[in-house]
Amino acid sequence: MPELPEVESIKRELNRTILEEKIEDVEIFRGSVIKNTHADYLRAVMAGNSFTWVGRRGKYLLLSLSSGHLLVVHLGMTGQLYWQEAALALKKHSHLVWHLKGGISLIYRDVRRFGKIFLLEDGRTDSIPGLLKMGPEPLDPAFSLADWLALFEGAGSSPIKAKLLDQHFIAGIGNIYADETLYEARINPHRPVKSLTRAEKTALYGAMRRVLKRAIEEGGSSISDYVNARGQKGGFQDSHRVYGKKDQPCPTCKQPLRSSKIVGRTSSYCPFCQL
DNA sequence: TAATGCACCTGTGGGC
DNA sequence: TGCCCACAGGTGCATT
Numbered sequence: 378m379p380e381l382p383e384v385e386s387i388k389r390e391l392n393r394t395i396l397e398e399k400i401e402d403v404e405i406f407r408g409s410v411i412k413n414t415h416a417d418y419l420r421a422v423m424a425g426n427s428f429t430w431v432g433r434r435g436k437y438l439l440l441s442l443s444s445g446h447l448l449v450v451h452l453g454m455t456g457q458l459y460w461q462e463a464a465l466a467l468k469k470h471s472h473l474v475w476h477l478k479g480g481i482s483l484i485y486r487d488v489r490r491f492g493k494i495f496l497l498e499d500g501r502t503d504s505i506p507g508l509l510k511m512g513p514e515p516l517d518p519a520f521s522l523a524d525w526l527a528l529f530e531g532a533g534s535s536p537i538k539a540k541l542l543d544q545h546f547i548a549g550i551g552n553i554y555a556d557e558t559l560y561e562a563r564i565n566p567h568r569p570v571k572s573l574t575r576a577e578k579t580a581l582y583g584a585m586r587r588v589l590k591r592a593i594e595e596g597g598s599s600i601s602d603y604v605n606a607r608g609q610k611g612g613f614q615d616s617h618r619v620y621g622k623k624d625q626p627c628p629t630c631k632q633p634l635r636s637s638k639i640v641g642r643t644s645s646y647c648p649f650c651q652l
Numbered sequence: 653t654a655a656t657g658c659a660c661c662t663g664t665g666g667g668c
Numbered sequence: 669t670g671c672c673c674a675c676a677g678g679t680g681c682a683t684t
Contacts, residue, residue, distance in 0.1 A: 552677065
């Protein structure tokens with residue numbers, strides 16, 4: 378499941394490999410993954426261009442083109458964006474392939490098809506609902522503890538787990554890193570947001586940033602389908618302490634971890650260490 | 653306005 | 669072995 382660390386890993390790899398390589402052609406096997414324009418138009422626009430820069434906002438990848446267009450990619454749950462040598466066979470569920478000069482193919486693949494692609498004329502992302510009201514970037518150096526605490530002003534009664542998953546509240550966190558962050562901060566995922574003390578919010582800020590940084594250093598988490606931009610698995614899944622570990626011993630107190638549904642998401646936590 | 657529920661989608665694994 | 673069904677979850681939209 379590509380969350381901030383996975384998307385950041387892909388971004389970094391693409392910036393190392395695909396920039397300035399001319400796009401010779403685009404093959405589109407499933408045009409329905411393109412949400413705001415026709416497949417034929419996207420193909421016509423992109424052919425002859427090159428990628429000049431790859432950025433990230435939350436879980437969205439932003440690929441700038443030499444023409445000034447911006448390609449925006451959200452990987453959903455099982456989306457992959459990776460490059461391989463053009464001679465290699467495509468895997469099932471490959472929906473778009475950019476054929477780059479130099480014998481490299483950039484492939485967009487998505488088994489469950491929750492991902493989506495947008496082509497923007499001028500780089501303005503206002504037209505994409507998910508980007509319009511995106512919360513702050515948790516690893517932005519300018520995002521201070523004071524900024525984080527200010528987000529909680531007027532916070533309601535929803536569980537803190539639900540709040541961390543809300544992309545309008547904070548960008549880029551999904552189920553894996555919400556669970557790992559709350560464990561790191563020793564906060565129970567069911568706790569109403571308004572019940573958190575200043576000290577707990579402060580702990581959460583530090584925990585969130587530490588967990589995300591560690592995950593990026595290890596190349597993200599490969600649960601189900603995630604691969605990086607080289608088609609390789611990440612390494613952080615081996616460092617998970619609670620996510621997907623229901624009934625396994627808590628790394629701290631050795632009591633069995635518990636699992637429950639919060640806003641429809643499976644949440645793993647230690648009922649003894651997370652208060 | 654905030655919180656909650658559901659549809660979308662397909663591979664996987666458990667139960668029978 | 670084969671079939672059926674629940675489950676996984678990010679996002680947008682509908683409902684409460």
